[in-house]
Amino acid sequence: MILELKGIYKEYQQGKMKVPVLKNVDFSMEEGEYVAIMGPSGSGKTTLMNIIGCLDKQTEGTFFLDGVDIKACSENEMSDIRLNKIGFVFQSFHLLPKQSALANVEMPLNYARVPKKERRERALKALDRVGLADRVDFKPNQLSGGQMQRVAIARAIVNNPKLLLADEPTGA
Known part of the structure; x- marks a missing residue:
């Protein structure tokens, strides 16, 4: 369970x-x-x-x-669980506006202290899985609502979480 x-x-x-x-x-x-x-x-x-x-x-x-x-x-243990076991897709996406799609997807791997080369490879693979391999350098304001949602999904799955939570997943 x-x-x-x-x-x-x-x-x-x-x-x-x-x-x-x-x-x-x-x-x-x-x-x-x-x-x-x-x-x-x-x-x-x-x-x-x-x-x-x-x-x-x-x-x-x-x-x-x-x-x-x-x-x-503890709060620290809950932070580790959120980082390593749960992927979140928020209704408003929570993308960093000045960062590329790739950097947004790499973010949880950075917190998890994944080495840079592996971080990039995993983020590129996650973006490819959601059909955005051709948009890695685009910033959120250069993407449609559906594409921003897919970046958020790629970020949520990049750590291979046990549980994926999506708030209003059909919004975009």
């Missing part, structure tokens, strides 16, 4: 009030499985994605990602 959530609760403090967002969520996923989290606005989809992506922690319940109890992890 790549991820397992049991009895997940999440609440936020708003002034003196506690606002519940997730209540008793159970969810599991096997490696290789594709899952869509759907629901109306305000139903907690983003909160759940933030917990699964180790960007936030649940208030109650257990969450195991690839056998690791996430609630027991």
Whole structure:
């Protein structure tokens, strides 16, 4: 099992009030499985994605990602998990505007301290996989919305993550 959530609760403090967002969520996923989290606005989809992506922690319940109890992890351990086990494709892409497509895809490999030559080879391969081998030197403002999304996908897959999270994946 790549991820397992049991009895997940999440609440936020708003002034003196506690606002519940997730209540008793159970969810599991096997490696290789594709899952869509759907629901109306305000139903907690983003909160759940933030917990699964180790960007936030649940208030109650257990969450195991690839056998690791996430609630027991330090911030540094969660950073390592995000870097090495999770790929993110954000709705707004979060590309660096002054960097080329290649540099944007290389970024997580740089954080992972992958040597420059290997970093370039892996980034070029990821861009080729998403059909952008001919756009490696283009900056985000020189790309269409769909091409920017594909650069974001290449960046998300370049580290071969165990889990790929996409927020609004059909947006572009």
